Amino acid sequence: DVKVTQSSRYLVKRTGEKVFLECVQDMDHENMFWYRQDPGLGLRLIYFSYDVKMKEKGDIPEGYSVSREKKERFSLILESASTNQTSMYLCASSSQGVEAFFGQGTRLTVV
Amino acid sequence: KNEVEQSPQNLTAQEGEFITINCSYSVGISALHWLQQHPGGGIVSLFMLSSGKKKHGRLIATINIQEKHSSLHITASHPRDSAVYICAVITGTASKLTFGTGTRLQVTL
Numbered sequence: 001d002v003k004v005t006q007s008s009r010y011l012v013k014r015t016g017e018k019v020f021l022e023c024v025q026d027m028d029h030e031n032m033f034w035y036r037q038d039p040g041l042g043l044r045l046i047y048f049s050y051d052v053k054m055k056e057k058g059d060i061p062e063g064y065s066v067s068r069e070k071k072e073r074f075s076l077i078l079e080s081a082s083t084n085q086t087s088m089y090l091c092a093s094s095s096q097g098v099e100a101f102f103g104q105g106t107r108l109t110v111v
Numbered sequence: 112k113n114e115v116e117q118s119p120q121n122l123t124a125q126e127g128e129f130i131t132i133n134c135s136y137s138v139g140i141s142a143l144h145w146l147q148q149h150p151g152g153g154i155v156s157l158f159m160l161s162s163g164k165k166k167h168g169r170l171i172a173t174i175n176i177q178e179k180h181s182s183l184h185i186t187a188s189h190p191r192d193s194a195v196y197i198c199a200v201i202t203g204t205a206s207k208l209t210f211g212t213g214t215r216l217q218v219t220l
Contacts, residue, residue, distance in 0.1 A: 031205050042212035043197070050205035058207075090154065094206045100144060100199075102154040 003027075006091050006103035013110050019078040021106055023091030029101075031094045032074035034058075034066065036087040037105075043090065049074055081110045114138050117198050117211035124218050130185040132214045134198030137179065144199040144208065145172050145183045154197070157183070188218045 007022035025032065033048040035058075045058030047066040055066050063085060067075045074093075078085055086109050094100040115136045124130050134143070142161040148154045158165050158172040160181075165172050169188075174181040185192055198211040 031207075033208065035210075040212070043199075043208075043210040045207065045209070048205055048207060056205070092154075092208065094201075094208075096204075096206060097142075099156045099159040100201075100206070100208060101156070102146075104153045105151075 004091055004093050004101045004103040006089075006106050008106050009104060011106060011108045013078075013081050013108065015082060015110055017078075017081050017110075019081050019108070019110075021076040021078075021089055021091075021108070023074045023076070023093075023103055024072055025074075025093040025101070026072065027093060027095070027101065028071065029093040029095045029098070030071075032068065033092040033094075033100075034064075034074065034076045035090045035092065036060070037090060038087050046076065081108075083110050086110045113212070114209050115198055115200055115211040117214050119214060120212065122214055122216045124188050124216070126189055126218055126220050128188050128218075130188050130192075130216065130218075132183045132196050132198075132216070134181045134183070134211055135179060136181075136198075136200045136209075138200065138202055138209070140176075140200040140202055141206070142201045143174055143181050144197075144201065145181070146197040146199060148195040148197060148213070150194075157196075159201075185216075188216075190218045190220060192216060193218050 035043040049068040091103040171184040199208045
């Protein structure tokens, strides 16, 4: 059964903390994505990666960074968490011509 | 203007009704996804299509590339179909997804 796994379903962090969100896929997909989902705004792309060590900014990269050291793992980093980063974070992976698969989401609350 | 527009935003139907959700987009795409999201957050791909029509059980998806329009139909709707349905277009060599804002469907008995 193919899978995209996010490390946490729920996280509560304090303002200013460094936060790591991990995503692992077992389908050998080249492409991996991080989105955030907010009411009324839908899913917005933060960063994506099309190969190991390659990364591209999405629509809302400010305040975030990413790391892809291995093909199966794509990490999202909040360098200094702020309350406006409270959101649902979704990871996805895909390959050319193949449908995308999504993780179960991480609901992050920054207090 | 969003690159991907969905309508309606909210939809309430009675069990058994035929449902249509529409998606229009303004960019060149390689394919289009219809996704389903239940409360709790998990997203599942229902269809990926680049032309014509696909059918899976009571779900039918169509796309018209020339008109930049896709529709998702649910026949004989059921309360378990209640969810948010999201249209997403695929662009670029990295198969980047751009999403519509979703249609919240509630099917009542």
